[in-house]
Amino acid sequence: MTLARSVLKWILLSLPLGVLVGSACALFLGALERATELRFEYPWLLYLLPLGGALIGWIYWSFGQSVEAGNNLIMDEIHEPGGxxxxxxxPLVLIGTIATHLFGGSAGREGTAVQMGGSIASGIARWVPGLKPDDVRNLLMAGIAxxxxxxxGTPVSGMIFAMEVLAIGRMSYAASLPCLVASIVSDQTCTAWGIGHTHYRIVSILPVESGLHLAPLDAWRLFAAALAGVLFGLTSLLFAEMTHGLHAAFKSLIRWPILRPVVGGCLVILLVWIVGTRDYLGLGVTSxxxxxxxxxSCFEPGGAHAFSWFWKVIFTAVTLGSGFKGGxxxxxxxxxxxxxNVLAGIFNVPVDLFAGLGFVAVFAGATNTPIACTVMAVELFGGENxxxxxxxxxxxxxxxxxSGIYLSQxxxxxxx
Amino acid sequence: MTLARSVLKWILLSLPLGVLVGSACALFLGALERATELRFEYPWLLYLLPLGGALIGWIYWSFGQSVEAGNNLIMDEIHEPGGxxxxxxxPLVLIGTIATHLFGGSAGREGTAVQMGGSIASGIARWVPGLKPDDVRNLLMAGIAxxxxxxxGTPVSGMIFAMEVLAIGRMSYAASLPCLVASIVSDQTCTAWGIGHTHYRIVSILPVESGLHLAPLDAWRLFAAALAGVLFGLTSLLFAEMTHGLHAAFKSLIRWPILRPVVGGCLVILLVWIVGTRDYLGLGVTSxxxxxxxxxSCFEPGGAHAFSWFWKVIFTAVTLGSGFKGGxxxxxxxxxxxxxNVLAGIFNVPVDLFAGLGFVAVFAGATNTPIACTVMAVELFGGENxxxxxxxxxxxxxxxxxSGIYLSQxxxxxxx
Structure with missing residues (x-):
């Protein structure tokens, strides 16, 4: 009976959380798409990136010093509940991220979504009377999910990510139900607002008639996947170290916080000029x-250059290290x-499969969430591989x- | 460098473990298939079940008192390394399980496989010099995987099961690499010996052209799946309590261990007579x-009776509680x-989907491994659902x- 009541309580708490966060995600993804379209339409927006940086820096300096730590603040609140x-x-991370993307910073989305989720969850925790510290923790985890x-658009990996990201090498199930409910409801809400997600295809080697659900394994491909996994992990390490290093360098070299993204924005413009392409700006999902x-394009043969991955590391580390927002x-x-894509050519293995492997594995390495990322691959690419x-x-x-990208892990x- | 050496060490230890356990699984599955065929061919074998029970009881009493605890012994050795x-x-669990199935006991396979895996892993641990207690623990977990x-035939859920089963509500990654390597190699070895697995089909509602990898969710089906999940969990509880209860009852009522499976065998024959069908004997995969x-048949409309699930609980609890072997x-x-199957009729939802849900969810509840079972569903039924x-x-x-079925969890x- 206590269990049934507890389950009911968590469903009732997670449902509105999921609806609110899913709506926030829809608003965010819609605005992000519009910002990206505008950037494609008006290429000169890139030259305003330093100005956009100044704006973001000023907003966070004026109103956002308490939330500057972003994802780490949420993780800290879960580890040791505080204020x-x-x-x-x-709203701050939403505005900051849209501005980052409008002017061409290289950044992502999950930081924004997780921070919106965490702050909405924390808001709910303040409004609902009688919650214990453990309840607040579970609600914050559900917000991440x-x-x-x-x-x-990946509800099951949303749940697992929230359970897996707090501690390296250990998954805790305390909040599994709120995480699952909030993640599914959020995804459904976001979809109900008319937001679609990019579809990726890895051409299956499984004929439907086979009745199989797992592609037969090939020894060489499996070995290549393992070797590629090692390289993906080292790339995660490089990315995390470079982002943290640049962040520290910006902080020690430029005292005035508002100036940091201004300099970062100038560096991104300089990088565009050096590399001679705008491909590494923004999200990079489409162009x-x-x-x-x-x-x-990385899922097609020839869809990436030999050092595309490296330039994206640099562009993103400069963007995020200097104080732009996103994920x-x-x-x-x-x-x-x-x-x-590049390794597939070297190893002589299917490009789409290895692009998909890199897609989730570099993320798995950088966030230390291998199981969430394996399940994410199922949700994004299908289960055969x-x-x-x-x-x-x-x-x-x-x-x-x-270390990874989250220092509070x-x-x-x-x-x- | 230490990491690379450590990874290499674990790959070198896990490869032979996987080959040996996979070969043992192939031998076991081949013998099991033959035993089941013989039982179908010679129905009178059922009347020898008490005699088979006496044989199993005698073998374990004479040679197997140190390994009677089965899966729990392996889990205890991982928690607190002992002898x-x-x-x-x-060999004992292999022989015991084949005899159980030959004469028509209602039992499974995973206990046998996990025990063969654990004992082979422990054997390797004794032969390889210089292993520390932590190494032995990792090797035992790899044996389970x-x-x-x-x-x-589910390598990824093999890995996750071993990581998830030791403690309720917590997954530990210490042995993830050996578990993954051993599980994949074991599956590949077993397949290479010519062993096939049953293919299940859940007719996908996804047209291939959609480019989607997740079936669109339906609110009623999702609610029904949640409600069914609760019932599946309560069924797991019933199963675990009944197996433990009968085990304790047999132990307290019948002093002489060899006699317990004899009585259990007679009870199974009696049950066949009462229910009027042999459908609940053996594995029950096919007939x-x-x-x-x-x-x-449970994946087809009308493929189960209203109380088929209940009778299988009884048949299995009597078989295993009285000392027969298997899983x-x-x-x-x-x-x-x-x-x-039955719930699908009541809720008016697809039978194949709900048969698949029950297939993994009752197992998830009884072993407290929800993530391994979710991934198992992907490996057995595909990722769309x-x-x-x-x-x-x-x-x-x-x-x-x-509690669950493993008391050492x-x-x-x-x-x-």
Missing amino acids: GVPLRMA AGFGGVF PDPAAVTIV EVTPLFFIGAALG IVYFAVACQLAYLFSGH RIGTPKL | GVPLRMA AGFGGVF PDPAAVTIV EVTPLFFIGAALG IVYFAVACQLAYLFSGH RIGTPKL
Whole structure:
């Protein structure tokens, strides 16, 4: 009876959370799409990136010092409940991210979604009377799940991500029900608002008549997936170290916080000039230029250059390290898919499969969430190749070191 | 460098483990198939079940008292390393299980596979010099993964099962690499020996042209899946309590261990006579009788009777509680699929989907491994319906209580 009441309580708490976060995700994704279209339409917007940076810097300096830590603040509140996550985090990160993308910063979405989820969850926790600290913690985890599940359209990996991301090498089930409900409801709400997600295709080698649900394994491909997994993990490590390093460098070299993204914006413009392409700006999911390198193009042979992955690391580290807003995950998808594209050529294996492996595995390494990423691959690419995905994600996880992009992540079980 | 050496060490240890356990699984599955065929061919074999029970009882009493605890012994050795798992566990459980199935006991396969995996892993641990207690623990976990992945043909859920089963509500990643390698190699080895697995079909509602990998959700079906999940969980609880209760009752009522399975065998014969069908004997995956209730028939409308699930609970609890060998998992598949079949009629939802939900969710509840079971559904039924599977498995997990079928499982994080 206590159990039934507890389950009912969590369903009743998670439903509105999912609806609110899913709606916030829909608003965010809609605005993001419009911002990206505008950037494609008016290429000169890029030259306003330093100005946009100044704006973001000023807004966060004036109103957002308490929420500057972003995802880490939410994780800290879960580890050691303190003052809660301020509600202002949601609008600030939303505005900051849209501005970042409008002017061409290289950033992602999951940070924004997770922060909106966390701050809405914290808001609900303040309004509902009689919640205990453990309840607030569960609600915050559900907020992470709702943000992740909603923004990527992957409800099951949204739940697992929230359960897996708090501690390296350990998954805790305390909040599994609220995470699952909030993530599914958020995804459904976001879809109900008319938001679609990009569809990726990995051409299945399984004829429907076979009745099989797992693609037969090929020894060489499996070995290549493992080797690629190691490289994906080292790339995660490089990305995390470079983002943290640039962040620290900006902080120590430029005292005035508002100036940091201004300098970062100038550096991004300089990078565009050096590399001679705008392919590494923004989300990078699609481009009006059919010859551009995008996440989608990485699934086709020849869809990425040998060092596309590296340039995306640099562009993103400069953008985020200097104080622009967004997330790391979509750039990590890009970096992984581009590296996978190149490795497929070297290893003589299917390009779409290895782009997909990189897509999830670099992310798995950088966030230390190999199981969420394996399940995400099922939700995004289908289940037939789950063994390859599990192998690449596990090895990326093992080789990405103990830091990752979230500094508030704790070590639950040390890696090998 | 240490990491690369450690990874190499674990790959080198897990490869032979996977080959050996996969071969043992192939031998076991081949013998099991032959035993089941013989039982179908010679129906009078059922009347020898008490004699078979006496044989199993005598063998375990004479040679197997150190390995009687089965799966729990392996889990105890992982929690608190002691004298290791005796190598004799593998042949004893193999012989005991084949005899159980030859004469018509209602039992499964995973216990046998996991015990063969654990004892082979423990054997390797004794032969390889210089292993530390933590290494032995990891190797034992890899043995569990290899047994599970090999016997069911589900390598990724084999890995996750081994990581998830030791403690309720907590997954630990310490042995993830050895578990993954051993599970994949075991599955591949078993397949290479010519062993096939039963293919289940859940007719996808996704047209291939849609480019989607997740079936669109339907609110009523999702609600029905959640409600069914609760019932699946309560069924897991019933199954676990009944098996433990009968085990204790046999132990206290019948002093002489050899006599217990003799009585149990007589009770199974009596049950066949009462229920008037042999459908609940053995594995129950298939039957030569096209009108029989089997796991496969449960995926078709009308493929199970209203109380098929209940009778399978009774048959299995009597078989295993009295000392026959095998496992609980395939009967749990049967129980869940049969209950799902009936619930689908009541809720007016697709029979194949709900049979599949029950198949994995009753197992998830009884072993407290909701994520392994969600991934198992992807490996057995495809990924399109993963959200339904996650919902049913999570709710079954929440409603199955804190005991489960493995008494050596610890509580990592209490349920809601």
